[in-house]
Amino acid sequence: MIYTVTVNPALDYVIQLKQVNRGEVNRSDNCSFLAGGKGINVSQILNQLDIDNTAWGFVGGFTGKELVRQLNQRHIVNDFVTISDVTRVNVKVHAEEESEINAAGPNITDQEIIAFKARLSDLQKGDIVVLSGSLAPSLPVDFYKELLPIIKEAGAEFVIDTTGQALLDTLSYKPLVIKPNHHELADLFKTTFESDQEMLECARKLLDMGAQNVMVSMAGKGGYLITPKHFYHAKAAVGTAVNSVGAGDSMTAGFVGTYVKTKDPAESFRIGMACGAATAFTKDIAVKSQIDAVLPQINVEEIS
Ligand SMILES: Nc1ncnc2c1ncn2[C@@H]1O[C@H](COP(=O)(O)OP(=O)(O)O)[C@@H](O)[C@H]1O
Ligand SMILES: O=P(O)(O)OC[C@H]1O[C@](O)(COP(=O)(O)O)[C@@H](O)[C@@H]1O
DSSP states (O other): OEEEEESSOEEEEEEEOSOOOTTSOOOOSEEEEEEEOHHHHHHHHHHHTTOOEEEEEEEEHHHHHHHHHHHHHTTOOBOOEEESSOOEEEEEEESSSEEEEOOOOOOOOHHHHHHHHHHGGGOOTTOEEEEESOOOTTSOTTHHHHHHHHHHHTTOEEEEEOOHHHHHTTGGGOOSOBOOBHHHHHHHTTOOOSSHHHHHHHHHHHHHTTOSOEEEEOGGGOEEEEOSSOEEEEOOOOSOOOOOTTHHHHHHHHHHHHHHHHOOHHHHHHHHHHHHHHHHTSSSSOOHHHHHHHGGGOOEEEEO
C-alpha cells in the first residue's frame, strides 16, 4: 500500500481573469475551489495508474470538510486526522501571469499530532509513505524527520519531496527516491550549474548521502535519473504547457506507482516523466488517457 502524507493541505481558490490592475477593484471571469496539496496530487495520479493508496494528513473546519468531500468525489481513499482549526485556502490568480499566495496553515495541537502518529501503526513491510508539501507553522520543523524512524521500524520505505536542509536531514534514512528540480538541486549545494555534468555530480552526492534514487526534473528540458549503478536521461515530451501546478508531484507519483509494481527504476522514471508532462499539458492534474497519450514520446536512455 502507498500512503501519501499532506500535513498542510489546502483548498486552492483559483481565480481567472484577463488582467490584474493593482490597487483597483478587479472582477474575475471564473473561480473555483479545488482540493490541493502535494500529497493529494500524488494520490490523484496513483488513482489514475490504478495503484491502491490512502491519503493521510490533517483537515479541519468548513474548508477541510469541502476538501474531503472533493477527495471522496474523486474516489481518493483518505483517512485524515480532524483538527479543531481550519484548513488553509491558497489563492491562485491566473491572469496575464500566474501568481500564488499560499497561506501558512492551521494550528495543530499535540493531541492531533499524537493521533496522526497513531496512523503510522498501520504500516507494514513493503508499504511506501510519500511525504510532500509544506509543514503547518505549528508543527516542529523536523516533523518529517520525526516520522522516519517509525516508518523504517515498520519495514516501510519513504519518499520525500521537500527542499533545503529539511531534505538533507532525511537522507541518512535512505529515501527510496527524491526529486529535486534543477533549481532546488543547485540551492541544496549553494551553487549554479554551468553544465549538466556538474548537475549530475551534485545529484550523485545525494546518493552518497543516502538517497536510493535521485530524479532531477527540469520542466520542459526533461530529466535525469541517478541510481547507484546507472545514469539515465529522458527528453521532455513536446506539447503546450498550460499549467505549472503539480507536474513535479505527478512525476513523483508516476515513479512510485510504477516502482511498487515493477521494482524497475528506469521504467518508473519513464512513467514519471510522462505523468509530469501530462499534468503540465492540462489545466488540472492529468488523467489516465492524457498520461497514455504522452507516454510514447518518452524515451529513457542510459548515459555513461
Ligand atoms: N513544459 C513542459 N513540457 C514537457 N514536460 C514538462 C513540462 N513541465 C514539466 N514537465 C514534466 O514534468 C516533470 C516535472 O516538472 P518540473 O517543473 O521540473 O517539476 P516541479 O514542479 O517539481 O518543479 C518534468 O521532468 C517533465 O517530465
Ligand atoms: O505545501 P505548499 O508548498 O504550501 O504547497 C501547496 C500547494 O501545492 C500544490 O499542491 C501544488 O503546488 P506546486 O505548484 O508547487 O506543484 C497546490 O495545489 C497547493 O496549493
